[in-house]
Amino acid sequence: MPAVVEMLGITKRFNGFTANDNINLIVQKGEIHALLGENGAGKSTLMNTLFGLYQPDEGEIRIRGERVNITDPNMANRLGIGMVHQHFMLVEPFTVTENIILGMEPKLGAKIDIRKAERQVQELSDRYGLRVDPKAKIRDISVGMQQRVEILKTLYRGAEILIFDEPTAVLTPQEIGELMQIMKNLVSEGKTIIFITHKLKEIMAVCDTCTIIRKGQYIGSVAIQDTNVDDLASKMVGRHVTFEVDKTPAQPKGPVLQVQNLVVEGNRGADALRGLSLEVRAGEILGIAGIEGNGQSELIEAITGxxxxxxxxxxxxxKPIENKKTRQIVEAGVGHIPEDRHKHGLVLDYTIGENMVLQTYYQSPFAKRGVLRYNAIYEYARKLIKQFDVRTPSEFTPARALSGGNQQKGIIAREVDRNPDLLIAAQPTRGLDVGAIEFIHKKLVEQRDAGKAVLLISLExxxxxxxxxxxxxxxEGQIVGIVQPEETDHDQLGLMMAGGGKGKGGK
Structure with a gap:
């Protein structure tokens, strides 16, 4: 019996840059097949080719043994291929059902039969254990639930082969566990899943086979039962990777950031922060742990103006900085790696070089008498691109064209190089591979060791x-305890994050 997906000798170029170079991917029916690679390795390009968003320059695609020419996503849908994208494509004011049926609305005479659609969505949700409310509005549900809506969109269109593009990048640990179970449910019902990721533990937990690509080239495929995390990591990045953060004990000094009794309103009128207090000292990394939606975003936004x-x-x-303008806060010595790199970190249509000076473009040597000096801007960008290993064809490439991980590296390069007294790092490794995570953690520790204060907010x-x-x-908008990392574990933190325990007032 032929494989359900065969991509043979696939090559894809963009303006002379080879994103996929003679890659093979063979996926059997009913398996969860991981596609593993570093940021910018070409994973999303390969899957966008399978989904019809790109056309290959060389090679062929076979679906269930038949050679096909997938000209667009509609053709992919007709072949039973659905894709759950990393950045969701949902209309926020619409309901779950309205989003799912968009473009394929069941009709009752001249009207949309919304009741029938809601029943169909409910049946699909129940069948695959998705637990989605068909009548809920997208803007009122969690990120994890929005992802389930994206999965339902593909199932509603009859997808038998589902492509998941970095599906756990924006999920809480609990939501990740639930998604893993959903994937198993889908496969038990006869679906096939291609799982684009660089999270090795998730591959080991849920996948049957793993295909590794590196710098656009096929490295090999392995059965998960025959490999381990260290082996996959070294195949992915081409060298040994350490999973331990190499750091000496902190030597903290006086406070850099002091937050006292902070009250901040959330997006829906209620207070998101309710008398929150914390302190970050020079020469330390203070991590904030919490389930998403408990005030982390509002805290960051309040500090950064x-x-x-x-x-x-x-x-x-x-010195007080509350309610000052963002530029004043930046100039006072705050660096900010935002949790949403597209919304707050980059201007996607600017070049990566221009993005490197978003905080400093009006200062010397980047401007003189109000006129930008592009030679100086791009010379500076070249230095940072090399220093922070930002994988880009050139400093003139639009930020939009870079992989998510390399966009993130560009932001981190810009913020760290300004040498701020306080570096706020919000989800700094979201969507990054193990090699890049190792690099970013090293940079955060270097900032700490240079006597800077680091505020780390992460769901990981x-x-x-x-x-x-x-x-x-x-x-719920308050700090419920402070603990020492060496004196706690996942279970205690999880209990405190759910409001069920108190930590010691650690120093």
């Missing part, structure tokens, strides 16, 4: 435990 503060104080080096508990010198747990 992106959200008004109702009451309370924010001191940077003993391993990251919080491995990188932080102290851990503050946030729950």
């Amino acid at each position: 992106l959200r008004k503060i109702k009451s309370g104080s924010v001191l940077l080096n003993n 508990l391993d990251e919080i435990l491995n990188v932080s010198d102290r851990i503050a747990v946030i729950y």
Whole structure:
């Protein structure tokens, strides 16, 4: 019996840059097949080719043994191929059902039969254990639930082969576990899943086979039962990777950031922060652990001037910065790696070189008498691209054209190179591969060792435990405890994150 997907000798070029170079991918029916590679290795390009968003320059695609020419996503849908994209494509004011049926609405006379559609969505949701409310509005549901809506969109269109593009990048640990179960449910019902990822533990937990690509080239395919995390990591990056964060004990000094009794309103009128207090000292990394939606985003926005503060104080080096303009806060010594790199980190249609100076473009040597000096801008960008290993064809490439991980590296390069007194790192390794994560963690520790204060906000508990010198747990807009990483574990943190335990007031 032929494989359900065969991509043979696939080559794809963009303006002379080879994103996929003679890659083979063979996927059997009813398996979860991981496509593993570094940021910028060509994973998404290969899957966008299978989904009809790109056309290959060389090679052929066979679906169930038949050679096909997938000219667009509609053709992919007709062949039973669906794709759950990394960045969701949902209309926020619409309901779950309205999003799922968009373009394929069942009719009752001249009208849309919304009741029939809701029944169909409910049946699909129940069958695959998705637990989605068909009548809920997208803007009112969690990120994890929005992803389930994307999965339902593909199932509603009859997909038998599902492509998941970095599906766990924006999920909480609990949501990741639930998604793994959903994937198993789908396969038990006869579906086939291609799982684009660089999270090795997830591959080991849920996949049957793994195909590795590196720098656009096919490295090999392995059965998961015949491999391990270390082997996959070294195949992916071409060298040994350490999973331990190499750091000496912190030597903290005086406070750099002092937040006292902070009250901040959320997007829906209620207070998102309710008297929150914390302190970050020079020479330490303070990690904030919490389930998404407990005030982390509002805290970051309040400190960086992106959200008004109702009451309370924010001191940077003993000087108030609450409710100041963002530029004033940046110039006072705050660096910010934002949690949403597209919304707050980059101007996607600017070049990566221009993005490197978004915080400093008006200063010397990048401007003179109000006129930008592009030679200086691009010379600086070339230095950072090399220093931070940003994989890009050139400094003139639009930020939009880079992989998510390399976009993130560009932001980190810009913020770290400014040498701020306080570096706020929000989800700094979201969507990054193990090699890049190792690099970013090293940069955060270097900032700490240079006497800077680092505020790390992450949904990855391993990251919080491995990188932080102290851990503050946030729950419903308050810090409910501070613990030492060496004195806690996933279970205790998980209990505190759910509001069920108190930590010691660690120093």
